[in-house]
Amino acid sequence: MSDFVMYEEEFRRVDEELRRLYQLANAKLIFLVDKNGQLIASAGDTHNIDTTALASLTAGNIAATGGIAKLLGQKEFSILFHEGDRDNIHISIVANKVILGVLFDQRSSLGIVRLRVKKSTGALTRIFHEMDRKALGDKRGRAELSPFAEITDEDIDQLFK
Amino acid sequence: MSFINYSSREINCKIVYYGPGLCGKTTNLQFIYKKTAPQQKGKLISLATETERTLFFDFLPIALGDMRGFKVRFHLYTVPGQVFYAASRKLILKGVDGVVFVADSQIERTDANIESLEDLRINLADQGYELERLPFTIQYNKRDLPNVVPVAELDSLLNPDKVPAFECVATSGRGVFETLKNIGKQVLMELKKHY
Numbered sequence: 001m002s003d004f005v006m007y008e009e010e011f012r013r014v015d016e017e018l019r020r021l022y023q024l025a026n027a028k029l030i031f032l033v034d035k036n037g038q039l040i041a042s043a044g045d046t047h048n049i050d051t052t053a054l055a056s057l058t059a060g061n062i063a064a065t066g067g068i069a070k071l072l073g074q075k076e077f078s079i080l081f082h083e084g085d086r087d088n089i090h091i092s093i094v095a096n097k098v099i100l101g102v103l104f105d106q107r108s109s110l111g112i113v114r115l116r117v118k119k120s121t122g123a124l125t126r127i128f129h130e131m132d133r134k135a136l137g138d139k140r141g142r143a144e145l146s147p148f149a150e151i152t153d154e155d156i157d158q159l160f161k
Numbered sequence: 162m163s164f165i166n167y168s169s170r171e172i173n174c175k176i177v178y179y180g181p182g183l184c185g186k187t188t189n190l191q192f193i194y195k196k197t198a199p200q201q202k203g204k205l206i207s208l209a210t211e212t213e214r215t216l217f218f219d220f221l222p223i224a225l226g227d228m229r230g231f232k233v234r235f236h237l238y239t240v241p242g243q244v245f246y247a248a249s250r251k252l253i254l255k256g257v258d259g260v261v262f263v264a265d266s267q268i269e270r271t272d273a274n275i276e277s278l279e280d281l282r283i284n285l286a287d288q289g290y291e292l293e294r295l296p297f298t299i300q301y302n303k304r305d306l307p308n309v310v311p312v313a314e315l316d317s318l319l320n321p322d323k324v325p326a327f328e329c330v331a332t333s334g335r336g337v338f339e340t341l342k343n344i345g346k347q348v349l350m351e352l353k354k355h356y
Binding site: 003004005006007008011012034035036037038040050052053056057060063064066067071147148151153155156157158159160 | 162163164165166167168169170172173175203204206208217218220222225226228229230231233236248249251252253255256342345346349350352353355356
């Protein structure tokens, strides 16, 4: 199992795609989370939202639903939709490894969100597949950039003072 | 599976507190939450039943500080300890970078400890991990109670590989941060090996 590493260039492309989706879907917030609950990127107004907690709970939600799917002999439920009084949330799995969340209210609709998410999923999938290829290809070449390359035991000790 | 973000210069790691029901996993997190400066911590999320038993997980993000220009963050999770939440426990181990096994030191919980440790091994194996190859710390909790098993005996029962083990009283905080520091260091050392 490899770690999830994201470099500047891919981040910029992901960020761009999330912004596009944010506008086209007329959403309140778009967020991308890895399946283990770490927030990767977001677009929109995160002012009053604890995005770290949102990321972890969303991943928990997907994990629990995935557990149900397995129990029922399904591969997964790739889309979840939660309807609230004011806001709704559409959650889907992208490229089998990350989770895309779209928070929206009555200014948008489930139909628009589904359509736009589908289009963005294609673009994001391409980015993540490229990232995978890159991670496999030049892990060695990037070594000098690694934050761990020069880390000493003292650096780590220092963190825990 | 840690997440290293070069764009925002962050390293995020996932640490899971595992152990039998009522051993003090949530209490560990509550103490860490209480004693961490506000700017270093996020919200403590507890998905618990009405009787405060963990239903799915507890979650606490903490920021440690900077290491060579990278912000280091730990995401701490607990699993629900009760036997019948097996399916949920397995899910939470997904992408784990380090495990703390919280053992209940009381004599009557000896079997529960052994069973839970075995359950941990099985669930990790299902996710493609081996406990022996993961950063792993053991905590002997509830050392303040009168009916506890001696540490030497707990060691021989639960810690054949001699991983770091700490005596702890999670309610008062004794040993809580020692445990966290130890697993944190192991996780970062392990990451260092790979990068």
